[in-house]
Amino acid sequence: MSVANHPPGQSAMEESPQSHGAMKMLRNIVTTREFGILAFLLICSLLIGLLRPTFLTTDNILNMGRQMAVTCIMAVAMTFLITAQELDLSVGSILGFCSMGMALLTKMFGVDLWISFALSILAAVLLGVLNGVITTRGRIPAFITTLGTLYIIRGFTLLMSPWPVSQIDAPLFYDVFAGYVGPIPTQVLWMLGIVIVGHIAMTRTRFGYYVRATGSNKSAAILSGIPVNRIKVLCFVLTAVAAAFAGGIQFAHLGSVNPTAGAGAELTVIAAVVIGGTALFGGDGTIIGTFLGAALLTVIRNGLVQLGGEGRLQEAFLGAIIIIAVLIHTYLRRTPGGAADK
Amino acid sequence: MESAVPILEFEGISKRFGGVQALEDVSFAIPRGEIHALVGENGAGKSTLIRICGGVYRPDAGSIRFKGKEHVFRTVHESRNAGISIVHQEIPICPDLTAAENIFLGRALPKQGGLIDWREVNRRTTALFAQLGVRIDPRAQAASLTIAQQQLVVIAQALSLESDLLIMDEPTSALNQEETSNLFAILRQLRDRGITIVYVSHRLEEVFEIADSISSLRDGHYIGTVPKAGATPDQIVRMMVGREVTNLFPKVVSDFTPAPLLRVRNLAAQGLFSDVSFDLFGGEVLGLVGLQGSGTSDVLRSLFGKTPVSSGEIEVNGKPAHFRSSLDAIASGIAYVPANRQAEGLFSTLSVRDNGALLLVRRLARALGLVPLHELDRQMRAAVQRFSIRTSSISASIGSLSGGNQQKVVIARSLSTGPLIVLLDDPTRGIDVGAKAEIHHILNELTAAGCGVILVSSELPEVLAMSDRVITMYRGRVRGELGREQIDHEVVMRMATGADGAVGASPAPALSA
Numbered sequence: 076m077s078v079a080n081h082p083p084g085q086s087a088m089e090e091s092p093q094s095h096g097a098m099k100m101l102r103n104i105v106t107t108r109e110f111g112i113l114a115f116l117l118i119c120s121l122l123i124g125l126l127r128p129t130f131l132t133t134d135n136i137l138n139m140g141r142q143m144a145v146t147c148i149m150a151v152a153m154t155f156l157i158t159a160q161e162l163d164l165s166v167g168s169i170l171g172f173c174s175m176g177m178a179l180l181t182k183m184f185g186v187d188l189w190i191s192f193a194l195s196i197l198a199a200v201l202l203g204v205l206n207g208v209i210t211t212r213g214r215i216p217a218f219i220t221t222l223g224t225l226y227i228i229r230g231f232t233l234l235m236s237p238w239p240v241s242q243i244d245a246p247l248f249y250d251v252f253a254g255y256v257g258p259i260p261t262q263v264l265w266m267l268g269i270v271i272v273g274h275i276a277m278t279r280t281r282f283g284y285y286v287r288a289t290g291s292n293k294s295a296a297i298l299s300g301i302p303v304n305r306i307k308v309l310c311f312v313l314t315a316v317a318a319a320f321a322g323g324i325q326f327a328h329l330g331s332v333n334p335t336a337g338a339g340a341e342l343t344v345i346a347a348v349v350i351g352g353t354a355l356f357g358g359d360g361t362i363i364g365t366f367l368g369a370a371l372l373t374v375i376r377n378g379l380v381q382l383g384g385e386g387r388l389q390e391a392f393l394g395a396i397i398i399i400a401v402l403i404h405t406y407l408r409r410t411p412g413g414a415a416d417k
Numbered sequence: 418m419e420s421a422v423p424i425l426e427f428e429g430i431s432k433r434f435g436g437v438q439a440l441e442d443v444s445f446a447i448p449r450g451e452i453h454a455l456v457g458e459n460g461a462g463k464s465t466l467i468r469i470c471g472g473v474y475r476p477d478a479g480s481i482r483f484k485g486k487e488h489v490f491r492t493v494h495e496s497r498n499a500g501i502s503i504v505h506q507e508i509p510i511c512p513d514l515t516a517a518e519n520i521f522l523g524r525a526l527p528k529q530g531g532l533i534d535w536r537e538v539n540r541r542t543t544a545l546f547a548q549l550g551v552r553i554d555p556r557a558q559a560a561s562l563t564i565a566q567q568q569l570v571v572i573a574q575a576l577s578l579e580s581d582l583l584i585m586d587e588p589t590s591a592l593n594q595e596e597t598s599n600l601f602a603i604l605r606q607l608r609d610r611g612i613t614i615v616y617v618s619h620r621l622e623e624v625f626e627i628a629d630s631i632s633s634l635r636d637g638h639y640i641g642t643v644p645k646a647g648a649t650p651d652q653i654v655r656m657m658v659g660r661e662v663t664n665l666f667p668k669v670v671s672d673f674t675p676a677p678l679l680r681v682r683n684l685a686a687q688g689l690f691s692d693v694s695f696d697l698f699g700g701e702v703l704g705l706v707g708l709q710g711s712g713t714s715d716v717l718r719s720l721f722g723k724t725p726v727s728s729g730e731i732e733v734n735g736k737p738a739h740f741r742s743s744l745d746a747i748a749s750g751i752a753y754v755p756a757n758r759q760a761e762g763l764f765s766t767l768s769v770r771d772n773g774a775l776l777l778v779r780r781l782a783r784a785l786g787l788v789p790l791h792e793l794d795r796q797m798r799a800a801v802q803r804f805s806i807r808t809s810s811i812s813a814s815i816g817s818l819s820g821g822n823q824q825k826v827v828i829a830r831s832l833s834t835g836p837l838i839v840l841l842d843d844p845t846r847g848i849d850v851g852a853k854a855e856i857h858h859i860l861n862e863l864t865a866a867g868c869g870v871i872l873v874s875s876e877l878p879e880v881l882a883m884s885d886r887v888i889t890m891y892r893g894r895v896r897g898e899l900g901r902e903q904i905d906h907e908v909v910m911r912m913a914t915g916a917d918g919a920v921g922a923s924p925a926p927a928l929s930a
């Protein structure tokens with residue numbers, strides 16, 4: 076599965092005879108574009124692990140898995156959107172709006188939390204359609220549309236409740252979204268499930284194929300009969316729904332929701348996507364890369380805390396990581412034998 | 418069976434874009450089972466008509482009858498499902514997708530357990546390429562293919578649909594002679610199997626080689642259809658242009674300067690070409706002929722400082738020159754017109770003036786970098802006059818011009834620096850006969866003024882007719898050199914395809930005398 080976004084390349088790997096399969100497999104892994112970021116992730120983890128033995132314990136790894144789930148889930152959907160050459164800056168606001176709406180419905184009107192959650196997903200569908208239709212029909216950049224909706228949606232969230240909402244009784248909900256299966260947090264299971272489904276959707280389904288074509292050359296896609304606007308709107312919807320879903324998970328974990336929940340999440344999410352190697356200008360997206368990107372962000376955050384790094388320095392470090400990761404991708408893409416030459 | 422019914426009939430088709438009437442009341446029919454050429458100047462409306470057939474545009478008025486049945490194609494799928502497949506002009510390809518993914522875009526896909534079976538997609542693509550004699554790895558990313566290969570992918574896609582009607586809008590614009598004749602062989606086979614082909618090209622010799630009959634559009638109007646048998650090129654040109662263009666290649670021989678303007682010795686660029694030596698005299702057009710990938714375009718790019726030189730010497734006007742960038746080359750009096758107008762020549766969001774005056778700005782700028790706009794406008798209006806660029810005004814968007822006029826703007830920009838040496842890479846690609854002749858006149862003016870010109874062209878008759886001397890290249894090396902009286906189509910082709918048997922004939926000794 077390492078040839079994440081070059082599906083036709085995948086078959087080459089499957090076809091490789093078992094005899095010298097190991098060598099070939101190794102080469103195939105090394106030449107994928109996710110390899111750079113994977114290597115970077117492993118090196119960072121090992122370095123931190125050497126300095127702090129508590130870092131690479133099963134407990135801490137699972138803990139980091141839980142920490143990254145919210146970002147990663149949104150980033151998987153955002154990968155589709157960016158691959159289709161669009162962008163959503165309003166994911167953080169959508170997360171806040173949906174989880175606040177859900178909490179209020181249950182708290183004030185006594186609606187069952189599951190139904191509130193379903194309604195919040197529905198609201199996200201509508202918000203995604205809104206973002207998508209304004210962008211495609213209005214022919215304005217998604218950057219502008221979603222910059223606007225970022226403020227609008229956050230405004231409504233603050234209007235709904237300027238104070239945090241908490242103390243909602245729904246044990247099953249908490250168990251499903253923030254419980255444990257054995258030692259594994261359910262957030263990690265949800266995240267892995269979404270990553271796998273996302274990867275398959277990107278590489279092996281018509282939808283993923285059309286998303287990549289749309290982002291790669293819109294007019295060629297139109298000439299091939301692909302409904303590019305519908306594809307784009309669908310990606311906006313997917314992203315918004317992922318944000319609402321992530322909101323549910325975050326709520327289950329914290330047991331409360333703040334009107335500022337999710338503020339700034341858009342940047343972390345986009346960072347995870349580009350660190351993972353998805354082209355910011357569309358056409359070329361990798362879900363596995365996004366997963367690794369979100370993991371790298373979490374490893375650095377968590378690692379710096381363990382190393383006793385100063386909070387403010389953490390931000391500076393993350394910024395550097397973003398630039399280094401994209402430099403690595405660009406370099407690998409240029410080098411003969413790098414992913415771009417496959 | 419019903420061969421009397423034409424496969425495709427246009428009835429009163431009109432289409433307007435804003436202020437431009439692209440098609441007006443176009444009615445004609447295309448008989449079943451022939452190769453039917455559609456010709457016309459840039460902006461005549463050929464591509465618009467084709468896009469209407471393909472469900473990309475909807476006509477403002479009129480209708481299409483396909484196989485005797487009236488159709489309004491609202492989507493690409495409707496047209497495709499009815500049995501029409503189209504190769505569009507602008508080589509629509511998704512650079513991030515593989516060749517195979519491009520071939521299967523928008524089509525039924527082989528599936529396995531509900532998921533796309535890429536292995537099968539690749540297998541079918543391999544089979545398709547083999548059948549067409551195309552050597553492209555189905556798994557290669559489209560961005561890594563040459564333009565010619567990309568064009569072949571697009572052609573293969575259309576051919577694989579096995580439609581009853583195949584429409585090709587300038588399918589050979591990026592292909593070399595060999596690839597073109599391969600394509601023609603396939604087209605003839607298809608025709609013999611009863612498939613109708615509509616073929617658009619600006620290359621008259623192609624049209625005469627392949628077509629059974631020829632229809633012409635001019636300024637959005639249908640002019641007429643003639644059978645090829647009995648038609649003459651002059652007649653076709655008259656139908657396209659509406660006036661006589663007596664000489665397609667109006668070559669005027671000028672006097673050469675005694676000393677060379679440009680001396681190139683043992684020039685090499687890593688992996689592209691090596692050991693290239695020649696002299697270029699003032700007043701001379703030097704044709705560089707070679708197949709795609711033979712290095713001709715790369716030599717031009719190196720001479721303009723765009724491709725780094727790994728060894729060798731360049732002398733301009735007797736002085737050694739080292740170009741680290743295009744700016745150095747421009748400063749030495751060299752001008753360059755790139756082959757890929759859309760990607761390298763045009764600023765698609767800027768006006769005609771801003772496209773044409775870019776290099777003037779530097780020269781006209783005053784203190785603090787302020788540019789006297791009235792002077793810029795004056796010079797641009799003069800350029801529009803000199804090169805007869807047809808545009809509503811110099812502030813019109815470059816996109817509103819036809820391809821030929823866009824190209825003239827690019828040429829005007831390159832020449833605005835008053836260069837001594839002009840490098841032209843395929844200056845007339847995709848340009849109609851009228852505009853071509855005008856560009857050839859510009860060539861004559863340049864040589865008359867004592868400039869030296871190096872011409873690379875995808876159209877062999879053009880280089881052969883316009884050059885005073887021809888150097889052929891094969892696989893990055895100079896193959897030979899022919900003076901004006903020796904220039905012969907067949908000889909040049911043999912040298913350019915490496916079929917002449919000569920091994921690395923170096924022109925340097927002959928030249929340095």
Ligand SMILES: Nc1ncnc2c1ncn2[C@@H]1O[C@H](COP(=O)(O)OP(=O)(O)OP(=O)(O)O)[C@@H](O)[C@H]1O
Pocket residue numbers: 434435437438439457458459460461462463464465466506817818819820821847849
């Ligand atoms: N989408 C569009 N918007 C505005 N004007 C257009 C559009 N498409 C075509 N036109 C205009 O319609 C006219 C016909 O264009 P068309 O592309 O059909 O010409 P053509 O015969 O194919 O020319 P060429 O030989 O250069 O390809 C031109 O004046 C062109 O500028």
Ligand SMILES: [Mg+2]
Pocket residue numbers: 463464465506586
């Ligand atoms: Mg056209």
